[in-house]
Amino acid sequence: MAGLQDDCFKIGDDLMPFDEGLRVLKDRARIVVGTETVSLRNAFGRVLAEDITAPRDVPPHDNSAVDGYAVRYADLLDGTDTRLPVSARIAAGHPLGRPSEAGEAVQIFTGAPVPEGMDTVFMQEDVSLDGDTVILPPGIKQGANRRKRGEDVFAGDVVIKAGSVLRAQEIGLAASLGLGTLKVYSRLRCAIFSTGDEVVDPEFDQAGAGAIFDANRYAISALLKGLGCEVTDLGILPDRVAEIRSALHDAYPGHDLIITSGGVSLGEEDHITHVVQSLGSIDFWRLAIKPGRPMALGKIVDTAFVGLPGNPVAAMVTFMRIARPLILALSGRTAMDPHVYRIPAAFAMNKKAGRREWLRANLQTDVNGVTCVHKHPSQGSGILTSMVASDGLVELPEDLVRVNEGDMVDFLPFVEMTS
Incomplete structure (x- = not known):
């Protein structure tokens, strides 16, 4: 496992536009995983670690x-x-x-x-x-x-670039070239945990007075697996610094990334912040976004750390738009940006200038056969049902202050941000 440079995530104290923060992240993150050779049968969803150059023409004859x-x-x-x-x-x-x-x-x-x-x-x-x-x-x-011979591929052509995710079509192309194995990046090893005396596990525990079920750890684990990561679930840690420190210290040698949600602000009960600082470094990313604050990036020794917000919607949204490109970069992926679709809005709203906003929304077809995007009526950071009822996110830029019905807006389907 390769480590991260000391100031990998440091960006200063001023509020930064989202696009600039994303550019800094992509520029500074580097591949931390090794490589391995796998059979074609086991290559689906893996990240190619070297260019594939065609050893023969396809088809090999007229x-x-x-x-x-x-x-x-x-x-x-x-x-x-x-x-x-x-x-x-x-x-x-x-x-x-x-x-x-x-x-x-x-x-x-x-x-x-x-x-x-x-x-x-x-x-x-x-x-x-x-x-x-x-x-x-x-x-x-x-x-x-x-x-004709070579109508599809000529010998010597680079047909699949390193950093590509191997789908069925790439695997089929590799097979047509006679390649039985491929060199791929090892899976990113991620540890995830939650903290809080009020948090209980829905799989094993009952919710007593003042307790909440741990939604974030299950949702983020699923998102990590969707990106091809190996996930170690460290469970729920109590609000005791010694136990948190011990768990993090034990986790970093065997993982490329440690990720959590909540506990990374500057309050007295935000123990994650203090522990991560004592074991490595932590930088608060003061991005002008909604939802999404607070969020932190850092290192535990030389293992990357991501601290997501505690509210479940904010945790998932910031994972999709900020943690995801970091994870893909650490994993060797080259294509990190989701496809954005311009779709007419079926809603009107005012927006605060100077920050990037994401709205949960779904697609519907109107009576004229035009697909429009509808904003979910509940946009609170704790409303998980709004994520379930939505097809993706409407992304509103910093300089926008008003959306009128019929305006073209940027729409990011969830499917583009979960793989």
């Missing part, structure tokens, strides 16, 4: 796109039928084994290699047979129904 008859275009008569003897039958995987000769046709099947010298294939439904002779109508174009 081949037929249809069932039919292959010929030399030069043998065809102009404006009238051509009669050619059928000298061979070629199925996929069974090449002719010799160059073609002038004046012959071969029966050929989809995917079969086109013999050397032949350049045009007639579909079988367009021709007729007279014994061992095929009758070919006029009007076909030279090269018809022939897939």
Whole structure:
């Protein structure tokens, strides 16, 4: 495991625009995971650690796109039928084994290699047979129904770049090149915990007077797994500095990232702040955002630390928009920005200038067939039902002060920020 530089997350004390903070984060974060070789069967969702250069052409030979008859275009008569003897039958995987000769046709099947010298294939439904002779109508174009060697990939092409997430299509392409294994980055090892005497685990505990169930640890764990991380659940730690310090000290050697929610402000009961500072460093990111404050980034020795806000919606939103790009950078991913879609607003509202805001929203199609984005009526940072009822976030820039119905706004689907 590689460590982070001492001042990786330090950005100063002034409020910083969101885009600038994100740029600083991307510029300073670096890959902290190692590499390993995995089989294609185990490569789905992994991050490629080196460029894939094609070792061969795909397809490796000219081949037929249809069932039919292959010929030399030069043998065809102009404006009238051509009669050619059928000298061979070629199925996929069974090449002719010799160059073609002038004046012959071969029966050929989809995917079969086109013999050397032949350049045009007639579909079988367009021709007729007279014994061992095929009758070919006029009007076909030279090269018809022939897939050329290297039509998809030429040997030496870089076909998949390092830092790409391997989806089904990348795995299929690698297989078409004859690659049975791929070099990938190891999974980012993340530890997550909650603190608070009032927090209880919904899986094991009952909620007594003054208690709340721990929603954040389960939600953030799910988000981490969606990004391909290995997650260690450290459970809930009591509000006792010694126990928190011991848990963090024991966790950092085996993890690339430690993440929590709540407890990172400057209050007397914000024990996480003091413990992290004593074990490494902590920097408060004073970003002009809503929801999202307070949030902290830092290190425990040389292991990255992220302290998310305590309110569950704020914790999830800041994870998606700030922690996610950090995690992807640490993991070796190159594409870190979600796709943003411009969609007309089906709501109106005033907004405070000078800060980035995210609204929970869902998509609906109006009577004219136009997809519009609707703001959820409850935007409080503790309203988890608003996340469940929404399809994503509307992102409003710092300089915007008013949204009118019909205005085009930026919409980020949750699916873009959870993988």
